[in-house]
Amino acid sequence: MRQLRAFLAVAGHRHFRRAAEALHLTQPAVSRLIADLEAELDVRLFDRSTREVVPTEAGRYLEQALARVLDELDSVLGHARAQADPLRGRVRIAAVPTLSAGLVPLGIARCTAGNTGLEIILRDQSQAQVLDAVRGGEVDFGLTVEPATHEEFEAETILHDPFQLVCPADHPLAARKAVPWKALADQPLVLLDHASGSRRLIDAALAAQGVIARVAIEVGHPHTAFRMVEAGLGISVTPALSLDALRPGLVARKLTPEVHRNVTLLRRRARSLSPPAQTVWDTFRDIALTLA
Numbered sequence: 001m002r003q004l005r006a007f008l009a010v011a012g013h014r015h016f017r018r019a020a021e022a023l024h025l026t027q028p029a030v031s032r033l034i035a036d037l038e039a040e041l042d043v044r045l046f047d048r049s050t051r052e053v054v055p056t057e058a059g060r061y062l063e064q065a066l067a068r069v070l071d072e073l074d075s076v077l078g079h080a081r082a083q084a085d086p087l088r089g090r091v092r093i094a095a096v097p098t099l100s101a102g103l104v105p106l107g108i109a110r111c112t113a114g115n116t117g118l119e120i121i122l123r124d125q126s127q128a129q130v131l132d133a134v135r136g137g138e139v140d141f142g143l144t145v146e147p148a149t150h151e152e153f154e155a156e157t158i159l160h161d162p163f164q165l166v167c168p169a170d171h172p173l174a175a176r177k178a179v180p181w182k183a184l185a186d187q188p189l190v191l192l193d194h195a196s197g198s199r200r201l202i203d204a205a206l207a208a209q210g211v212i213a214r215v216a217i218e219v220g221h222p223h224t225a226f227r228m229v230e231a232g233l234g235i236s237v238t239p240a241l242s243l244d245a246l247r248p249g250l251v252a253r254k255l256t257p258e259v260h261r262n263v264t265l266l267r268r269r270a271r272s273l274s275p276p277a278q279t280v281w282d283t284f285r286d287i288a289l290t291l292a
Contacts, residue, residue, distance in 0.1 A: 004066060006033035007045060011055050011063040088117035089276035094133040095143040096197055097221045099263065100124040102241035103159075103291070104143065107284045118276055126220075127197035134266055140277035143284065145197030146262040152269060158288035159263040163202060164243065165253045166226060167235040178254040181209040188216035188234035190225045198261055202237050205259040226250060241291075263288065 009019035010030065020027040038045050045059035055063055095104050100122065108120050123133060130142040135152060146157070165179050173179050173187075184206065191213070192199045206213045216234040219225045222242035229236050229250060239261055243252050265281055267273060273281060 003033045003037040003040070004070065006030050007037055007059075008063065008066060008070065010034060010046065010053060011059060014053050016053060087115045087276065087279065089274060090119045090121065091274075091277045091280045092121045092123070092139040093141055093143065093280065094123040094125050094130040094139045096127050096130055096145060097124055098145075098192075098196070098198065098239050098242045099143045101221075101223065102239075102244060103263065103284065103287065106287050107280065110287065111280050111283050118279070120280060126195040128195065134268060137268065137271075140273060141265060141267040141281055144264050144266060145201070146264050153266040154269050154271075155264050155266040156285070157262045157264050158285045159241075159292055160260040161239045161241050161263050162258050162260040163198070163205065163237050163255055164240050165235060165255050166229055166238050166243075166246065166250055167253070168229065168232070169249055169251050171235065173235065173253065174251050176253060178256045180256050181205060181211055181259075184213075184235075184237070185211045186214060188214055190217045190219065190228045190234040190236040191215055192222065192225065192238075193218040193220055195220065198239055201259065201261050205255075 006019065006023060006025075009022050010016060013019045013022065016030055016034075017027050020030040023030065034045065041058075043058045044056050045062065047054045047056055093104075104122060108122070111120060112118055123130070123139060125133065127144055130144050131153075133139045134142040165173065165184070167173050173183060176183075191202060194200070203213065217225075217228055219228065222236075222238045223245045225236045225238060226245055226247070228234065230247070237255070238252075240252075241263070246252060265284060267281075
């Protein structure tokens with residue numbers, strides 16, 4: 001590379017001393033680089049005289065081809081260097097809906113505030129789809145609910161998110177500050193469907209308390225569940241992070257004993273994150289600590 005750049009400098013300036021000054025080298029060093037290049041290629045690249053240096057036919061061809069190639073190489077190297085900037089680059093993440101609507105907007109807003117070079121692309125997907133996206137390398141990392149296959153992933157739990165009861169403000173259970181899981185027996189329940197990572201945990205909590213769930217409706221997102229509760233179709237169990245979507249007329253109550261889900265960051269095992277992806281990962285961890 002030093003030989004090729006020296007060649008372009010001499011070809012452009014038609015002068016060894018001016019080329020050396022442009023490269024911040026001595027004239028003998030530039031002459032030596034050109035001589036080494038000619039020896040390597042086994043062809044004369046310049047016709048030299050006391051007044052000027054003129055590329056030969058081979059030198060003119062090399063100058064035209066090399067300028068384009070080195071421009072492209074500089075562009076590639078510049079892009080590679082940019083990947084080392086923790087505040088510049090594209091980061092792809094996937095998150096389950098209850099996190100996409102709660103934790104993720106806070107993280108994206110904090111990461112991009114004042115950092116115009118950082119672009120975050122979000123996939124709002126089911127638990128299984130998030131795991132598949134991380135597993136297949138389609139995203140840098142995912143936000144999920146305690147994945148069951150830790151052998152495949154590097155996982156970090158950043159938050160314990162308790163489940164709470166959501167019901168109309170005039171519902172009998174709304175009068176309590178805390179509601180035991182057993183009180184949900186025989187109540188029509190509006191629950192997240194089994195594509196959600198939370199549903200398995202909710203079912204396990206109900207079973208542990210001996211409650212036979214009377215599931216009236218299954219939905220894909222807490223916002224939809226809240227609208228069903230507003231319509232009088234039942235009461236719901238939801239993660240606390242989803243409660244920002246509650247509208248007047250609905251209330252949330254703690255469920256006892258407390259059962260929580262583990263909000264988890266995960267990436268493919270033995271795969272490092274790029275500097276910008278690591279910045280976003282760390283930001284989500286910091287926000288979770290604040291929420292906790």
